Amino acid sequence: MNITEVARQSGLPAKTIRYYEEIGLIRPLRSSNGYRAFRDSDLHKLAFIGRARSLGFSIEDCRSLLALYEDKDRASADVKALAGRHLERIEAKLAELQAMQATLTQLVHACAGDARPDCPILTGLATGPACCA
Amino acid sequence: MNITEVARQSGLPAKTIRYYEEIGLIRPLRSSNGYRAFRDSDLHKLAFIGRARSLGFSIEDCRSLLALYEDKDRASADVKALAGRHLERIEAKLAELQAMQATLTQLVHACAGDARPDCPILTGLATGPACCA
DNA sequence: TATGGGGGTTCCAGTCACGGGAAGGTCAAG
DNA sequence: CTTGACCTTCCCGTGACTGGAACCCCCATA
Numbered sequence: 001m002n003i004t005e006v007a008r009q010s011g012l013p014a015k016t017i018r019y020y021e022e023i024g025l026i027r028p029l030r031s032s033n034g035y036r037a038f039r040d041s042d043l044h045k046l047a048f049i050g051r052a053r054s055l056g057f058s059i060e061d062c063r064s065l066l067a068l069y070e071d072k073d074r075a076s077a078d079v080k081a082l083a084g085r086h087l088e089r090i091e092a093k094l095a096e097l098q099a100m101q102a103t104l105t106q107l108v109h110a111c112a113g114d115a116r117p118d119c120p121i122l123t124g125l126a127t128g129p130a131c132c133a
Numbered sequence: 134m135n136i137t138e139v140a141r142q143s144g145l146p147a148k149t150i151r152y153y154e155e156i157g158l159i160r161p162l163r164s165s166n167g168y169r170a171f172r173d174s175d176l177h178k179l180a181f182i183g184r185a186r187s188l189g190f191s192i193e194d195c196r197s198l199l200a201l202y203e204d205k206d207r208a209s210a211d212v213k214a215l216a217g218r219h220l221e222r223i224e225a226k227l228a229e230l231q232a233m234q235a236t237l238t239q240l241v242h243a244c245a246g247d248a249r250p251d252c253p254i255l256t257g258l259a260t261g262p263a264c265c266a
Numbered sequence: 267t268a269t270g271g272g273g274g275t276t277c278c279a280g281t282c283a284c285g286g287g288a289a290g291g292t293c294a295a296g
Numbered sequence: 297c298t299t300g301a302c303c304t305t306c307c308c309g310t311g312a313c314t315g316g317a318a319c320c321c322c323c324a325t326a
Contacts, residue, residue, distance in 0.1 A: 002302075013284085034304060044259070048259055069258070073250060076254075079254045080246035083241050084241055086237065087234065094234060104216060104220045105220065108217055112213075117204075117207045121209075121213065122198070125185050125198065128184065137273075147274095166320085191311080
């Protein structure tokens with residue numbers, strides 16, 4: 001399989017797939033003409049990585065997840081720990097964004113949004129504590 | 134005021150303040166020895182930027198907000214529009230993170246987390262749609 | 267007067283996960 | 297033989313900083 005076909009099937013841009021090879025996440029073969037020759041196993045890995053990325057895992061997390069995936073003697077506890085740490089990061093980020101949303105919603109609500117210059121948003125930014133994040 | 138004092142009062146790292154000068158967000162004076170000499174107005178701007186950043190506004194948004202803040206003939210509608218667009222971005226990000234959280238929570242919950250290799254997290258990543266984000 | 271320490275300065279490189287685009291080789295169809 | 301779609305590598309840019317090197321400045325103390 002050539003890269004465009006793999007990109008289509010995995011849903012990842014070709015550029016991204018080349019990048020994943022460059023950083024050693026996948027190691028496709030090469031045809032005699034120099035083109036990358038992807039096996040089904042490469043495609044599966046890419047789909048795996050794509051799903052992990054869509055769950056917000058970092059590239060390094062993906063590397064670890066792939067290694068665990070391929071290690072038949074893994075302990076599920078290791079996978080769970082990795083995913084749990086990631087979940088914590090997501091929840092922290094969620095809390096941060098929710099605080100921003102709360103403050104911003106309040107400010108936007110308080111602003112008349114007309115032609116006059118008076119604006120509680122700007123006043124809030126100029127004087128208030130803005131956000132507890 | 135020297136940079137360390139401004140950093141202390143604004144809560145921003147000195148490095149960040151230098152960066153903000155470099156990209157033209159602030160223009161502190163210079164003493165004869167080459168040190169940056171911050172006025173109160175510079176400190177106020179930095180505090181303003183810091184609060185806007187803590188609400189998630191991008192640097193370019195901060196530049197616009199500062200311009201509006203200093204324009205006594207602004208229309209509050211312009212500020213509200215800017216903040217509203219930002220609020221939408223935040224809400225989109227929130228939805229994305231919540232979807233991740235939901236999927237991840239489910240997967241982590243389903244995983245025994247013991248010494249055996251069977252792991253629904255890995256199976257999910259290998260086969261499932263993972264996340265609709 | 268030397269020196270030591272705690273300011274300050276610039277500039278360069280790295281982060282993360284790619285994306286854009288240039289310059290050029292390869293392949294199948296007409 | 298040419299066209300056009302593929303493929304390759306290489307390098308630069310993104311956002312918003314952060315770390316570090318190498319160097320200057322100022323004051324106090326021995």
